Amino acid sequence: MPEGDTVWQTARRLHSALAGRVLTRSDLRVPRFATADLTGRAVLDVTPRGKHLLTRFDGGLTLHSHLRMEGSWRVFATGERWRGGPAHQIRAVLGNEEHTAVGYRLPVLELIRTADEQDVVGHLGPDLLGPDWDPAEAVRRLTADPTRALGEALLDQRNLAGIGNVYKSELAFLAAVTPWLPVGELPSGVPERLVATAHRLLEANKDRPDRRTTTTRQPAHHLHVYGREHRPCLRCGAAIHRAELGERVTYWCPGCQKGPSGESPHTN
Template identity: 70%
Template sequence: MPEGDTVWQATRRLHNALAGHVLTLSDLRVPKYALTDLTGRTVLDVTPRGKHLLTRLEGGLTLHSHLRMDGSWKIYAPGERWRGGPGHQIRAILGTEERTAVGYRLPVLELLHTADEDRAVGHLGPDLLGPDWDPDKALANLLSDPDRALGEALLDQRNLAGIGNVFKSEICFLLRVTPWIPVGGLPAEYTVYLPTLAKKLLEVNRERPTRITTGRRDQNLFVYGRAGRPCLRCGTRIRVANQGDGSRERPTYWCPTCQPGPSPQPGAPQRPGPTPTR
């Protein structure tokens, strides 16, 4: 699933391609908007909000999209072959004289009045890469349910917006706690540092083509995707288990030595918890 840094990059590409230009091509391939024609409207800006993309148009309209697991927006020059996927996966086409933006496999696509954007993103907590970032508010949101597992709380976009499964695992490793520790059980110094750490990781990576949390060129990530491989700190084999409400596969990686605390035993069923909100 794209996380806040990759959504920020996608939004910037869309903004650079479309903002300030008049739409000469408009095709929204979802039944509700099949007859909607946006041609003739100027694209004002494209703005990220957590993992959501808001394409604002002249006339007070916003096209809201969300990439979820495998959605994407691709930008093409005139005459360039579209390579983002088969035609039946296209959900939106926005074209100007100079560029065409094609949205593939978009599970969320809706047209809103710009004044009503809160209907789509008003539930989100402070955006780690946005102008509304407020570390105190983010921390208060996380601590509002002290018994909730830290990993689940970090994924809940109502607490703070932009963290996905990769950053969840990496943040917990850097804090030296397991993703299953209750938020209220975090040592005080870690609790205060958590919002700062999360923001730093996303800010560093929003300009990078490849996500890096280690600062090492030979290994990009500390734990995510490294199950069975040695920990970069202590050499213990990294473990993986699903964390969540059981409705989604959310593989979670951790080092059992560097991250002491509660964790599932191999083969143990996961306790259902609140579903994180996107």
């Protein structure tokens, strides 16, 4: 599932290609909105909200999309051949005289009134890349249930909007605790540092082509633990482990991170 920085980059590409221009082509290939025609409407902006995308049009309409695991938006020069998957995977086409945005495999695509945007994103917690970022509120939400596993709390978009599976594993590593540790057992000051680190990392990576949480420039070492099962930890040399947390795969270092593990959840 794309993380908040990836969604932010997608929104920036779409905004650059569509905002301030009138649509000359509109095709929403989902049954509920198949007859909707946005041709002739100007795109006002494309705004990310956590992992959600809000494409706003004049006349008070918003196209709400979510990428989830496999969805993507691709931007092409008008007339250019589309490359993003077979035609049957296309869910949306928005085009103007210069660019065409094509949405592939979008699991969520709905046309709503702009005034009703809160119905689809109002449940989200503070947006790590949003203009209204509120670290104190993020800490309050993250620690509201002291019995909840840290990894689950980090992934809950009602706490912080924008953290996905990669950042979940990386943030737990940087906090030196396992993702299974109950939030209420985090050492003093760690929740605040976790939230600050999450904000810093997403801000740093929103302008990078490749996500990085380490300070090394070696391509193979751009992440501490995620995707590095059986490889040595960059800090202590212990083999990185992998297990399930809920329905999501999780990576951690048994040498650097303290707390319960997915392999033995009752052992500290």
